[in-house]
Amino acid sequence: MFLLYLFAASASATPIVQLKLLVITTGSAEQDQGLDLIDDMLDEMGVPYDVLDATQTTLTTDLLVTNSQGNYNGIILTDSSLYNWGTGSVNGSAFTLAEWKILHAYERDYQVRESVLSGYPMSGEYFRVTYDLDYGMDMSSMAAGFSFTGVWQLTNNNDIFEYVNQTHNLPITDYTITTHPNFDPDGPVVTPLLTDKTSGKIMVSKLVYADGREVLYSSIANAWYLLYSQVLNYEFLNFATQGVFIGSRYIYLAAHIDDVFIHDELWDPETNTTTGEKRYRNSAHDIDNIVSANSQFTDQYTNVNSFKLDLAFNGVGAAQASPSPVSLISTTALSINSVDQDSNQTDGNKINVGTSSSMRERGLLQFELPDEISNNAATATLKLTTKKVAGGTEESTGSICLMTETWTNEATWNARNTVNAWLSSGGSFDPNYCIAYTVNRNRIKLNITSLINHWRTTNLPTFDLLIMADSGTLIKVFNSEANKERKHPNLKISFAASEPLTDAIVTNRDEFRFLNHTFTHRDMYKSSGATYDIAFQEINDNIGVWQRLGFPEFTAEIQTLVTGNHSGLEDSEGSNQASSISVDYPEGRNPALFESMMDLGIRYMASDISRPNQDIPSYVPETDILLLPRYPTSLFYNVTTPEELTDEYNYIFYERHIEAGDNPCTISGAICQPRSYSEILAAEAQTTFRHMLTFRPWPHYFHATNLHDYGNGNSLQYDWLYAVTDYFNQLLNLPIINMDYYSIGVMVEEKLAAQKANLRGTWDRNNNTVSLIADDAIKGRITGIAGGDFYGGQHLITTDIDSLGRTFIVDQANE
Structure with missing residues (x-):
């Protein structure tokens, strides 16, 4: 009684409390899932707090009050009774009756609130006498289960759970006790906040006691892995502290688009592999479409009205200012014919082209155009040297056509390689892109500029031409084996000063934010040979492209870097980068890369949160460079359509396990049955929602392939954004902050400094x-x-x- 008197006197004299939270638990975070839930949020928000493990530490006056000042402005109990039948248990509680009374007297005299994360609704005279506990519930009405539909009852309680969408139910999917209030005049006044839709019984309530104490009580099991717990979590803190505390929370969402300007390989559903034979580079239409899609997106959702994509670009794929002309020799040339349909022919240094009543012979030419030049061709001239054959005419005629499928030197009349048949026998080509030729003095000279510029829109890796002779003509065309260089198949290209994709991005540059993704996307692993000079040039050349194209926020954003594949942080033990990373960050980092980054003024570097030791913001050892994690998603880098995504997703998470003879239901991360595109988006939305409710600002990263307009203005990227935002808005009523990467870095540095x-x-x-x-x-x-x-x-x-x-x-x- 003397102790309680001191509390009262202290509160009357100086009702001052520290801005610190006391979390009372029944064990460590590994033992107490309530602590495991709440501490991650408190750490992220920067809220000062102490943890009192009631099974190990006795609650005393000195822990709560120092020099008449309250040490805490909020109390959180992870369990309503601090349930414990181990060492030190008192009637199943880790607290004695005296400790409960000390706690409640402190809350009363210092006007400090309490939140209870979960637990048994101990109510009535027996529990008041035994534990000094009464949660105001009719225990005879208790019902327990694992599945409830929570209905918000917040009409007259606008100061509690203000951030939730009251019009949408909250699914409760783990052990929960529901009860009616007992209306006991000796107990607290109970205000329901979340009730079971079916029975009307209470799951979360506000309790006000006659002595002025206020408690937010939940009888729902809460844990970090439960989605509804992440919805409820913030209010446990906010209520207990009366909305006054050190730290803050925002909801963040940002989408980084990697590999802008360059090709990415595509998934092949026939082989369940990504071979490089199929690839995709955005079109100008994709960019115009995305600008329109983003405008519609921000118009539809008022809580994301300033959203922009962040384009992580590789400048090698952008139009060069004034690329020099190139002169190319065909790398591969061969003949195929309609008689010997399963083999190909070359006549030493020549290929045959001819058409007769009994046989058709066609020539295939392949050129490898430089990947580093994406500019359109201003002029492109093809020169071939021919040899007249017996029976041929002086002026043979025919057509040279742009092929629509790639092929190898094993190509035949029937097949383009040893595995795949042509879509059309004799070589697939586009009849709309054929140019007639006439042999003049053993020469063919054609302007094929239109073929080059159309080929750039096809995303084929090589430039392939089909030579077809008109009926009754026969010629031989010299290949690159000819002893005289002037007879080699030659393609000369001079380039225009622009190209459509670059023009589209530059025109719409203020609709995006930009990130340096290195110039060529070269791996920066130490084992890949990425020296200081190589790394410096990769980063610096891309900075030059940023300046040349006039992208915004140059001064700030060039201080951030996204390396290809997040390379340079981890590595393999071999001399070449292995498919299985074996040296994790930080031991596997490339010191030469970070030396070059510091010399170029890079302050922030992207890491992949799913990789070992890359999931928290931290300074790279021996540097001032801060790692900023990013979330991967299941919108893979090699897909452009829902069909491609669905096929690869189900192969990775389901089919490959079936093929291996395993049960995917027993494998972590796998799925028990294939998912449709809409089900994949729903799973992605739920995962992303969990990320957002951590209050961490980390972006999610995607790839330029995901921006493809796969039909009617739709794209994988905005399908994902709509799914995520719809899901978020069903449950919460908060603005979504879309922050640029540089500002995220500055904020994180400020938070780290505040912690210290x-x-x-x-x-x-x-x-x-x-x-x-x-x-x-x-x-x-x-x-x-x-x-x-x-x-x-x-x-x-x-x-x-x-x-x-x-x-x-x-x-x-x-x-």
């Missing part, structure tokens, strides 16, 4: 002010202070704090 500086504060209830102080000059983030952003019904402020301290007016807003 021991930012702390007190709340004076007499004059309703908060005083903050830190060991060093930092940017502090605080919730419930006048000014700053108004987000989710609360004021969130970022301000300068140092060792001299500052005082602020409290504005709880949603109180």
